[in-house]
Amino acid sequence: xxxxxxxxxxxxxxxxxxxxxxxxxxxxxxxxxxxxxxxxxxxxxxxxxxxxxxxxxxxxxxxxxxxxxxxxxxxxxxxxxxxxxxxxxxxxxxxxxxxxxxxxxxxxxxxxxxxxxxxxxxxxxxxxxxxxxxxxxxxxxxxxxxxxxxxxxxxxxxxxxxxxxxxxxxxxxxxxxxxxxxxxxxxxxxxxxxxxxxxxxxxxxxxxxxxxxxxxx
Amino acid sequence: xxxxxxxxxxxxxxxxxxxxxxxxxxxxxxxxxxxxxxxxxxxxxxxxxxxxxxxxxxxxxxxxxxxxxxxxxxxxxxxxxxxxxxxxxxxxxxxxxxxxxxxxxxxxxxxxxxxxxxxxxxxxxxxxxxxxxxxxxxxxxxxxxxxxxxxxxxxxxxxxxxxxxxxxxxxxxxxxxxxxxxxxxxxxxxxxxxxxxxxxxxxxxxxxxxxxxxxxxxxxxxxxx
Numbered sequence: 001x002x003x004x005x006x007x008x009x010x011x012x013x014x015x016x017x018x019x020x021x022x023x024x025x026x027x028x029x030x031x032x033x034x035x036x037x038x039x040x041x042x043x044x045x046x047x048x049x050x051x052x053x054x055x056x057x058x059x060x061x062x063x064x065x066x067x068x069x070x071x072x073x074x075x076x077x078x079x080x081x082x083x084x085x086x087x088x089x090x091x092x093x094x095x096x097x098x099x100x101x102x103x104x105x106x107x108x109x110x111x112x113x114x115x116x117x118x119x120x121x122x123x124x125x126x127x128x129x130x131x132x133x134x135x136x137x138x139x140x141x142x143x144x145x146x147x148x149x150x151x152x153x154x155x156x157x158x159x160x161x162x163x164x165x166x167x168x169x170x171x172x173x174x175x176x177x178x179x180x181x182x183x184x185x186x187x188x189x190x191x192x193x194x195x196x197x198x199x200x201x202x203x204x205x206x207x208x209x210x211x212x213x214x215x216x217x
Numbered sequence: 218x219x220x221x222x223x224x225x226x227x228x229x230x231x232x233x234x235x236x237x238x239x240x241x242x243x244x245x246x247x248x249x250x251x252x253x254x255x256x257x258x259x260x261x262x263x264x265x266x267x268x269x270x271x272x273x274x275x276x277x278x279x280x281x282x283x284x285x286x287x288x289x290x291x292x293x294x295x296x297x298x299x300x301x302x303x304x305x306x307x308x309x310x311x312x313x314x315x316x317x318x319x320x321x322x323x324x325x326x327x328x329x330x331x332x333x334x335x336x337x338x339x340x341x342x343x344x345x346x347x348x349x350x351x352x353x354x355x356x357x358x359x360x361x362x363x364x365x366x367x368x369x370x371x372x373x374x375x376x377x378x379x380x381x382x383x384x385x386x387x388x389x390x391x392x393x394x395x396x397x398x399x400x401x402x403x404x405x406x407x408x409x410x411x412x413x414x415x416x417x418x419x420x421x422x423x424x425x426x427x428x429x430x431x432x433x434x435x436x437x438x439x440x441x442x
Contacts, residue, residue: 142364149357150348159343163336164365167372199371206367210360213281 003083007091011067012098021070025063029107032058037114045118045180052111053173056129056136057165059103061158064096064140068148085212093141093207100137104129118180125179131193132172135200139165142207149214171196224422230415234258237408244405255313257408261416262306266334268417269299269424274366277359286439287432289355292362293345294427298420300338307331326376333372337365351438 015022032055043051071079079088108129112122119125140161147157175192178184238257245251276292279285310328311321322328344361348354432439 139368142360146344146357146361146364149353150344152347156344156347160340160361163333163340164368166333167368167375171375195375199368202367202371206364210281210364213356214360 003087004091004094007079007083007088008094011091011095015099021066025059025103026106028062029055029059029103030110033107033110033114040115042116043118048111048115048118049173049176049180051115052107053132053169053176055107056104056133057162057169059107060100060133060136060140061154061161063099063103064137064144065147065154065157067092067096067099067141068144069153071148080215085215086208088215089141089145089207089211092145093138093204096137096141097134100133101130104133120181121179125176128172128176128179131175131196132168135168135172135196135203136165138200138203138207139168142203142210145211145214168196168199171199223418227415227418227422230411231419234408234412234415238412241404241408252313252316253405255309256405257412259306259309259313260409261413262302262309263331264413265417265420266299266302266306269295269302269420270334270338270366270369272421272424273299274362277362280355280359281363284352284356286351286355286435289359290431290435291428292359294424294431296338296341296362297427298424300335300342301423302416302420303331303335303338307335327373330373330376334369337369341365 036051036055040047108126140157143157143161143164146160147154150156171192175189175196178189234257238254243251243253273292273295276288276295280288280292307328310331314323314325315321318325341358341361345354345358348357
């Protein structure tokens with residue numbers, strides 16, 4: 001557990017010292033949403049919802065990709081000697097979740113600012129955004145590790161990840177409609193949330209089981 | 218004979234499927250008419266695909282447990298035949314849909330499911346091609362194969378419950394989202410079960426042939442260990 005926190009602290013410190021990458025992704029988010037604002041002002045709620053999640057998907061690919069790609073071979077060897085594979089992947093998962101939650105929060109703010117607010121229940125939507133960004137970052141963390149191991153760029157990650165993220169994305173988009181004032185059947189909201197959380201736990205367990213195999217060389 | 222009995226079974230069952238499938242009397246329900254015979258060709262493709270992909274998964278797990286390149290070859294060959302059966306199922310399904318639902322593609326959850334499955338497994342092949350080193354390729358693709366399979370299975374269980382379906386047993390229809398065996402006419406059942414087994418065996422047979430070719434091609438590598 002101590003190793004996990006040490007690795008997490010190292011990642012966060014690195015992020016704060018090398019702010020260019022953080023601001024780079026932030027600028028990516030801002031410019032994408034600005035382009036959206038220019039191409040359509042006042043979109044329908046359904047379009048707003050779909051666009052928001054697609055933007056999150058792309059932001060996630062870009063934000064998570066560098067978590068493994070930035071580590072050089074020598075540095076990986078160093079981590080290998082000081083910590084176990086499980087601690088390493090857990091710290092990366094937590095780090096990516098934090099990063100993605102920040103990014104989603106920023107993009108939600110920008111969406112409200114530029115593309116108006118069609119939500120009837122913004123508070124619920126914030127919760128759903130949190131859940132969704134956790135799901136996205138969990139799935140893409142292991143894929144980033146795979147892509148890094150294959151010595152490929154973020155493009156391969158997108159090819160590998162887009163079909164795999166469909167279940168979570170569909171569930172989250174469906175669930176988001178609760179925040180647009182759509183009436184669900186009794187228990188349907190809880191049901192959907194349960195499904196997403198269940199999938200997240202499965203992805204988490206798979207990542208922890210599978211990563212040690214990627215790590216050894 | 219001892220080793221090839223199942224190939225003979227496959228040939229016999231498929232011969233039976235093709236003759237009986239076209240000759241038996243089938244009940245006419247709604248606008249299905251004679252197209253219902255496609256059941257013996259279209260549906261077994263899905264059974265075959267899932268079976269082959271599951272075998273591929275087992276070999277990927279075996280590879281991670283004991284890194285033997287043979288397992289990697291087994292895994293990729295079964296996945297490739299699984300893809301082939303997926304494509305055949307998609308084509309037979311589209312033809313069937315053209316005559317019964319009015320268009321080859323209607324965003325049915327099972328159609329979306331197979332499209333995603335094909336994307337996932339094409340990505341698997343792309344990933345394999347992207348890694349030049351053989352051992353690393355085997356390891357990385359085994360990890361992806363396992364990860365993908367465990368996300369794909371929930372997906373095909375979730376999708377039919379979320380999107381309106383034209384298939385039997387979808388959302389708003391009684392029964393499970395797969396095929397409900399109890400609904401099947403008794404005479405059709407007599408052909409359907411042998412058809413499923415026959416097609417699955419044929420898929421396995423194609424995979425084993427492919428595996429043998431690959432094993433010969435990589436003979437030097439495998440023996441070098």
